[in-house]
Amino acid sequence: MTTRRRRIRPGRLLLGLVALLVAALWAFPVYWMTISSLMSNIRLQSGAPTFWPVNASMDNYAAVWGSGSFLPALRMSLLVTGLTIVCTLVFAFLAALAVSRYRFSGRRSFILAVLLIQMLPAEGLFIAQYRLIGSLHLLNTVLGISIVYVAAVVPFTIWMLRGFVAGVPVELEEAAMVDGLSRTKAFLRITFPLLAPGLVASGVYAFLQAWNEFTVALVVLQSDTAKTLPIWLRSFVQASASRDTDWGQVMAASSLIAVPVIIFFLFVQGRMTSGLVSGAVKG
Template identity: 70%
Template sequence: MSTSMRITQRRTPKISSLMWGALALFVAALWAFPVYWMLNSALLPNVTLQSSTPTFIPFGGSLDNFVAVTASGTFFSALGVSLTVTSITVVCCLSFAFLGALAISRFRFRGRKGFILALLLVQMLPAEGLFIAQYRMMANANLLNSVLGISILYIAAVVPFTIWMLRGFVTGIPVELEEAAMVDGLTRTQAFLRITFPLLAPGLVASGVYAFLQAWNEFTIALVVMTSDTSKTVPLWLRGFMQSSATRETDWGQVMAASTLVSVPVIIFFLLVQGRMSSGLVGGAVKG
């Protein structure tokens, strides 16, 4: 093989890698641009945002929009409601889904197939068709405008799919690992807690992320059952910035500032859990 042919073969993979890298950077820039535009707009006054000439770099920007958003005090009230509701939803959903997924994956019992089928059918029900029943149920139980009431509705809505997600993780862990641990002298409970449970960590984290996003971003159910101004969740609170009560115009600077503040807890949550998505893959494979 000649020297020129060898050089060409070396260059071809390198050029291909550069092209794929450039494409990846382009796609990443497209994905990140809306986030950048939201933050950029949050730093600019409303007059600048309404100009026909877009401002891509916020020279001369300020934090006035953030100050205006947080000055009323309603942000912290809505943030507290959403954090409480989301925390209750995530903890309860993971607890119920973990037990449900374990039951349908590890045990054979009467009604098992019917239970699995019910999980699928529940996902097909349109949420809008349940609003009247949910409102009447919450009203009869005196749970309107309450954290407990909306948490119950969120848990009921998120648990079925969470069980289905965790079922795949539980099924993917060979039962022989537990049996081998029992041969080594562990009880069934010890084998599960020391061998199987650590391997479920990625599944629990993934299910927790799903439950968190569903509860944090949910709008329609909260709109129906959280009608009081003092019990609004963050999505309901954010809607209040879409139109100013004085000018009847949308203050886009404050809308973008409010949207940025709403996204901060989500970013913090992902930073906390992203490192644990794969940490449990082999954590329980060794007895010790």
């Protein structure tokens, strides 16, 4: 019995090398941020670049952590992001169920309105949002900025979840109801578990939008005691304006901001992958 050795095609080898190059280019800024956070500012401002941390230390992280303003900003970002995710998933999920499973008057107008809202530039809404949140006395509050984030994220999330809901056959619920389950129990036991990947994928989108958002927070959060992490990082850099910017501390602060994102993705990566693939083929 003869065995055939697999021959690597030149085309596939070339594609593999290109993929590795693209991955290296994508990962290099993250690598540079990490090693820069471990070096002193004097070393970073030297003429010769260093691609490996020389005399690495955790002094920059200690300085950022002990600044006294990082933990309040972290707490506010976590509260705003958590509230945005929960509210977005609840509202968008109910709306996606309504437009996918039920026929009602104004359904097409609602779907068209959701689509048109996505075309509005965010900058054009700043004044209206500021006046609205101000009239509710919610400026510089977690609830105020969360309301703006939810309003911005919900329309696109409805479109995402609509594809997942439409991909689950309604006959599954009908079969469960024939077996004696109520409509609510049939939905919770049969349909809802199948929609979990879509909810995770939509939650990831809401998380990234709320965690990294800068411009709206800059307008709504103007108090020194109410800052999300992107706003705090800006003020942290500006605090060094009277002298040379301490880039080591700036990189350490940026690395700390990225840690919750990494932890979140570690928890949801399995569901997120299946959710994105399912959303690509259902609808």
